[in-house]
Amino acid sequence: MEPFITLTHYDIPQELELRYGSWLDPQVREDFVHYAEICFRHFGNRVKFWTTFNEPNVQVILGYRKGTYPPSRCSMTFANCTRAGSDIEPLVAAHNIIRSHLAAVNLYQKKFQEDQRGKIGIVMNTIWLLDPVVFGRYPREIKDILGEDLPKFTKDDLKSSKNGLDFIGINQYTSRYAKDCLHTTCELGQGGSRAEGFVYSNALKDGLPLGEPTGVNWFNVYPQGMEEMLMYATEQYRNIPLYVTENGFGENNTGVLLNDYRRVKFMSNYLDALKRAMRKGADVRGYFTWSLLDNFEWISGYTIRFGMYHVDFDTLERTPRLSASWYKNFIFNHIAQSKDNEDA
Structure with a gap:
């Protein structure tokens, strides 16, 4: 049996949520790196495969846009709640998660990897978020759509992103069909969001499913x-x-x-x-x-x-x-x- 360890799977200590809003505050980066270092130091002699996050792209959509997962933050018209801004908060949370990932990888590669001889990466569901992890920048298309609302990386982030993961x-x-709602007409409620590039995804096309339903x-x-x-x-x-x-x-x-x-x-x-x-x-x-x-x-x-x-x-x-x-x-x-x- 070979351990393959995930540091974060959607959850975060409630104390950090109460103290400063967890992924919505840049402070979370420092606390995440501290947590990661403890794990690397105490378990790295047995763990040779680390992932920093599991599906952070799903986490920010469900937790900060739709509000169906904790911390259940969303706003109309994305869902039936008024606790936050579904257009902006997913961007902030995703950015802080990416910065936390890059910092933890940088720490592991500089301080632990040579002696422990392990690998470190990130796990994504098959939708957005990998470009800034791999390349240290957001896609040009999303920059054009979001403009100044898109968070910026620091110089330290850009240095870390040069070796942002091993796998x-x-x-x-x-799988889903994808429809461009920025340049074509979509029905009401099918426009996606700015953060997702105004893409509407669905498993149905002309009333027929993509693949066998379960x-x-x-x-x-x-x-x-x-x-x-x-x-x-x-x-x-x-x-x-x-x-x-x-x-x-x-x-x-x-x-x-x-x-x-x-x-x-x-x-x-x-x-x-x-x-x-x-x-x-x-x-x-x-x-x-x-x-x-x-x-x-x-x-x-x-x-x-x-x-x-x-x-x-x-x-x-x-x-x-x-x-x-x-x-x-x-x-x-x-x-x-x-x-x-x-x-x-």
């Missing part, structure tokens, strides 16, 4: 999206090593079966797409399925199940599904095949 983690489940409202099965996303990341971000840090199939509680043949089909097709991307040149170093066990899925609670092992939430009994046996055999067969190729 990129990608969480890939589903029991999860945001999730359609579209294996081609895996290959396309990996190739985009390879071409856009200088062939930086990639890890697929999440990929899995979810079902509603009511539709869960131990014979989860749909999950097996999903995994087989998405892994085939991953293999195609690798053959085209994508430097994919690892793959993680979500998830080993049914668990607590954020605001969906226990109503959605992603596990290869069924969990009885009353007794905590764990029962392997068909996908667990399939994946075990898949791994075993490919390890054996790799050894045969090496021997040959």
Whole structure:
């Protein structure tokens, strides 16, 4: 077993939220670096893979634009609340997260990496935010749209961004159509936001879904999206090593079966797409399925199940599904095949 550690997954100490508003204040950068240094110092002899954040792009959208995740800040017309400014606060929170990431990576690379011989990166859901992490600058298009509302990087940030990560983690489940609402006409409520470049995304086009719908409202099965996303990341971000840090199939509680043949089909097709991307040149170093066990899925609670092992939430009994046996055999067969190729 090789630990692959995430420092931050959406959550932050409530004390920092109360004291200065957490990700909305530049002070969070210093506190995050202090926290990261403690982790590097005490666990770095055992941890060789670090990620600073998991899906900060989702975190800022849900926490600061739509308000559906903590700290639940949003404003009309983005959601039914009036606690903050949904146009500006996601930019501020995202900027402070990026600055915190760059500072933590810079610390690790200068102080710990040579002795501990580890790697450090960041994990993104397959939407915006990677350009400033990799290149130390925002895309020209978003600068044109946001103007002076777009936060600025300091000289220290720009120095840190020259080696801003050793790898990129990608969480890939589903795909969407994208519509340009800046230069074409969109229906009322479909304009996205300035922070997202006035892009409207949806899984439907002309009433037809992109891929097979599942029991999860945001999730359609579209294996081609895996290959396309990996190739985009390879071409856009200088062939930086990639890890697929999440990929899995979810079902509603009511539709869960131990014979989860749909999950097996999903995994087989998405892994085939991953293999195609690798053959085209994508430097994919690892793959993680979500998830080993049914668990607590954020605001969906226990109503959605992603596990290869069924969990009885009353007794905590764990029962392997068909996908667990399939994946075990898949791994075993490919390890054996790799050894045969090496021997040959």
